[in-house]
Amino acid sequence: MISLREANPFAAFLWLMLAAGIAMFCLNPVLLALSLAGSALYLAVRNPLAARRALPLYLALFALSALINPLFAHNGATPLFVLNHNPVTLEALFYGMAMGGMIASSLCWFRSFQEIMTSDKLLYVFGSALPKLTLILSIALRYIPLLRDQAKRVRDAQRALGLFREENLIDRLRGEARVFSVLVTWALENGIITADSMAARGYGTGRRTRYALFRFRGRDAALCMICLALASVAIAAAASGALRCDFYPRFRLNGGGALGAVGYACYALLAFAPGILEWEENLRWRALRSRI
Amino acid sequence: MKLLVIRSARLRRALGIAIPFALIPAAVLWFALGPGRGHFALSSMLVALMALVLFSCGFERRKTGARRLILVAVMTALSVAGRFVFSAIPAFKPITAMVVITAIHIGPEAGFLTGALSALISNFYFGQGPWTPFQMLSWGLLGLFAGLLSRPLKRSRLLLSLYGVFAGAAYSLVMDVWTVVWYNGALDPALYAAALAAALPYTAVYAVSNVIFLNLLGRPFGEKLDRVKIKYGV
Amino acid sequence: MESIAVQNLSFRYPDAPEPTLRDVSFRVEAGDFVVLIGETGSGKSTLMRLLKRELAPLGERSGEISLSGTPIEELRDADACRVGYVAQRPEQQIVTDKVWHELAFALENMGLPQASIRRRVAEMASYFGIADWFERDTHSLSGGQKQLLNLASVMVAQPGLLLLDEPASQLDPIAAGDFLNTVKKLNREMGLTVLLIEHRLEEALPMADRVLVLESGALTLDLPPEAACERLRGHPALIDAMPGAVRLFHAAGARGRCPVTVREGRRFLRERYKNDIRALDASSAPRPEARALEFRSAYFRYGREQADVLRGLDLDVRAGEIFCLLGPNGSGKSTALKLAAGLARPYSGEVRVFGRRVRDYKGQSLYRECVSMLPQDAQTVFLKSTVRDELREAGAELSALPYPLAHLMDRHPYDLSGGEQQLVALAKALATKPKLLLLDEPTKGIDPHAKRKVLEVLRALRDDGVAILIVTHDVEFAARCADRCALIFRGEIASSDAPERFFDENSFYTTAANRICRGWYDGVATVEDAAELCRRNGGET
Structure with missing residues (x-):
């Protein structure tokens, strides 16, 4: 197998979205714990530095969320103590913890998503469904660094003509508005060159096809199939109520029986596979390197 | 996100009809009364996604000339680049103003696209997340409405400023609904009020900066866009 | 490869009092390299855009343009890519954010299947030496690379005719030379028909098979380069844009066969003029005294980790x-x-303006x-x-x-x-x-x-x-x-x-006039100096 980073972006996108989505929309403590552990493992293997920086933050969010909910939600059958004439309940605390887990794990999934789904990969994923929008995105993405550089040039030019003052905040705001205004004219007026260049290369003459660097190989198909199979079992288990969990009035986690167990197992695979695949690849490379 | 592979034009057209008249009502009913009751986060996410798919399908169906396409791309890039230009002044971001100006002068569709795509691209730099579809939708809708109201907004500076305040507030209202629903699974009024209160300073700065930008940039940029519209012949 | 035939072409922009083009007729045979010259406003760019149907300006047009025998109105949409077009600004002609996507863009528009796009893109990237930066962001390229990419992404559609509207004008001399040489190579190796507008003709003119001259919308000359250059007498504005040898030929008031390249210019000078007086009297006016700008061993770098850009620069401007x-x-x-x-x-050393340090202002x-x-x-x-x-x-x-x-x-x-x-x-x-x-x-x-x-x-x-x-x-x-x-x-x-x-x-970083005169006259920088020496020495036969 290959890691999600090396896989076809479509497979990687599907996998991450399903892993994050199922946990996000099923309030089940076991699923959330699996999701949190899986996403943290993936981020840690993928980019240890980012993980070291981000994970404490997510943990703090988790704690904050767990503490805030009991202050607002007062239903629940097991009061712990009374604060400002309102009971603070155990159930509300559990609910807050579940929410915190959900938020922390989805942030963690999206942090990894950000790492591996670069803009060209996202354009690839949506390109077949939305060719025109992705073309606009691609053009806009090309323009942004250009505009950033041009803004610097404009600022220098205006400054050296003595037309850009920066003694105080108002002057500064006016000056930047001036730079931005020059930039807007420049971009709009010269945009016609880009449009002409598109027309000259036959844009709009017929049905467009799409070229992509990424290929969809057998292993990508396998990844997609596995991912869909795991996800559908987990979703089926959730939909059937086997993974049901009630927080109020009293915390009760459905045992779920065989279907529940299978559902948990499938989701566990779904959540841990990205990290494990990445890890396996790291190991393989280390082995290869030592042999070279 | 939009995980539909809509290859055939016929399917796109079918979706264009099915989503507003069947799928969105069905989803709302299913989540409001049916077995999905209580899954507010999931339902709001699905509705937002469907709205985006609906709009994209409408756009993909039509033929758009290179120049119109470039105009939208350039305005999108400019509204994102504005963030970098004004980075020296904290909390002043011209995105909303740019979206509104685009919408007024080029039309509601261009407004929606510029708004939605600016949100998406901004998040390439500041982090994608489950909030992305909501940001896309809220900025897109702010553009759409500004485009629909283009006549009065063009005529009166006061109305334009009011729209700036409205945009600042509306954006915060919508995004906080999402925050609370996502966090709490339902729209708890007390929590919503708390979220709004916590966001109040940002909302205020946001509304004020919108008004400033719309007044500062509205007329000159409008003139630039009008000239370019003639030059491009769109 | 494509040929062009233009018959009695006239064109007027809407609201313009005067037509931009009047009764222009010419033919360009398949495989020709033709340079189109004329002053700004003579209608060169309009003519070129009329040849590319997708970019044709709106206005009143009469006359006929045909591409390999087919009137351009009758071309199919899919034929758009038979004519390639590259214009001035390299930056703005790039459409997408990645080099590979840019190369594929024209082919996507033509609706080719993946496999053939893959093949053609690979081929073109190899031919142009783009393979090394294939996956880079288009933004990260230098100006010369950008223009080369523009050319490659037009060539990938296999056009038979290439229209170039001052493609090298925004490039530095080295990149400009590379670009024009690549065009010449395509012309020679593929038989590509080329029509080029350029202001800097030192390199382009010797490559041309023919020169077309447009003056206020009318075609006044259509000749091979040497013959055309000879006939430019009385058109100082056009001579200004010519290679050094041509300018020297006219400045010295010579007759006969006109040299075009530096090599021909050297031969021309030695055959026609004596060199008894080898140099003009050096104007020995002393430098003014008052210092306006001084750099005193100034060092500068853009970031701490980066290399020095200025290393002890010493310079004064009076x-x-x-x-x-x-x-x-x-x-x-x-x-x-x-x-x-x-x-x-500067992080070390100083820059003074009128005696005061810049930072003290x-x-x-x-x-x-x-x-x-x-x-x-x-x-x-x-x-x-x-x-x-x-x-x-x-x-x-x-x-x-x-x-x-x-x-x-x-x-x-x-x-x-x-x-x-x-x-x-x-x-x-x-x-x-x-x-x-x-x-x-x-x-x-x-x-x-x-x-x-x-x-x-x-x-x-x-x-x-x-x-x-x-x-x-x-x-x-x-x-x-x-x-x-x-x-x-x-x-x-x-x-x-x-x-x-x-x-x-x-010997390399010098003017054409100096290269022509080197070894024959001394201290020549401009064509005017050289012409003056020619006149003083005499010997025109």
């Missing part, structure tokens, strides 16, 4: 002197200019009647919707401009030609009445007429005692205007001298 700083890309020329304009500070005082800079791209200066407003907001007195711009006052800055834009930007830079004027590539992309105009303005300013520092790649321009030239290399001055001596001692 009041009433034009100083040209030449050097390759990345040698630190533009950075030196930035330091002089107070946009950056507080607030705006450096820019008040003291220093002004004309940036490389004139468009970074324009903010308003008319030239009048532009000048007014900079505080210029419209009644007392250093040179007349009245005819441009009500136009939008972006509707002007490159040369006119440069002149308006220069007027804006002069609004504060600077005593030290800094210019970054003032001749980039402008036509010879505007160049001459800029030259006159700068000379007048110098005579008024203004100190002028010019950073440029344009050796011909430097030779004509400079009182002093310096070569900057790796952040320090490699040589500095008066232009006659400066160019005489360089």
